Amino acid sequence: MGSGQLVAVFGAYGHTGRFVVAELAARGFVPVPSGRNAQAVQELADGLGLEARVASVDDAASLDRALAGTVAVINCAGPFASTTGPLIEAALRAKIPYLDVAAELEANLDTFAHYRDRAQETGAAIVPAMAFFGGLGDLLATAAMGDWTKADEAHIAYALSSWHPTTGTRLSGAVSRERRGDVRLRYRGGQWEQRTDAAPTLEWTFPEPMGPREVIGEFTMADVVTVPEHLSIPDVTTYMTAEAVRDVAAPHTPAPAATDVNGRSDQTFLVDVVVRSGGTERRATAGGQDIYAVTAPLVVEALERVLTGRTKTVGVASAGEMFDAPDFLHALAPHIALDLHLHTT
DSSP, rough: OOTTTEEEEETTTHHHHHHHHHHHHHHHHHEEEEEEHHHHHHHHHHHHHHOEEEOOOOOOOHHHHTTTSSSSSEOOSSSSHHHHHHHHHOOOHHTEEEEOOOOHHHHHHHHHOOOOOEEEEEEEEEEEOOOOOOOOHHHHHHHHTOOSSBBBBBEEEESSSSOOOOHHHHHHHHHHHHHHTTOEEEETTTTEEOSSSSSOOOEOSSTTTEEEEEEETOOTTTHHHHHHSSSOOEEEEEEEEEHHHHHHSSOOOOOOOOOSSTTTOOOOEEEEEEEEEEEEEEEEEEEEEEEEHHHHHHHHHHHHHHHHTTOSOEEOOOOHHOOOOHHHHHHTTEEEEEEEEEEEO
């Protein structure tokens, strides 16, 4: 457990950031709320009896002060296209691990591209996309691979009962669309493709009792960055239930509302991962409640493992490369329902 260690949380007052602060505290860490909104940081800190540290990505010295004396930093502040670079630089200066919960494809691609060599040379730990999108699917795909050293394709299908986006989700989506223009991305043949056609509408058969559902195919999420970064799989595709896509795309869909004492919404999810090699298929699934809330145990479990040396590599690495995937997933048992029987068909 954290034993009173200080952990900086940048963007602590955001929707996901508040879950992360609570999870850190529950595990014995002392969160250090940080961010550029002085009033929001102070109000959060005062309410929890914590120290507020106001900082901006435009002011490197303020970031250094925010990270002083901490053992790690967790970046929860989107749009991550603006925050990842400055926060990683600050973590490298402070010689502490950096983790984020970024779902932005471009921000994650930038992290791997720009920091891989430096982090490897210095032995730094940088774990991007350690969240519901990017982290959980990557862990499931890695676990499903088992003893395979390569596969032909990986499919990660999301069934969300609804998707009420946070302000951060909307901002991050807008930044991604601005950077990408009128194209969408998919990963085929071991490389990224830019497509101008509409993503296909398909049917995905989830495990019972859910069964067949209409999904949007090639709904490319952060897993399509993280998985091929360390697994030899040339085709990686993600899918999203059509109802959830309509929710998140609609401009007037409200933000998530708390329905339990932990602040979780009533949203439920199922992540269904299939990897195929030749004529053989393996499957792993995980279900739970509230994609934003479940990000907190994901990233804090990762933090604990980094700090206690339960890692498989150094440098910039996604969840499945950095950690023992089956062991990590089993550690999330209080938060997710897991099927890792890895059915081979």
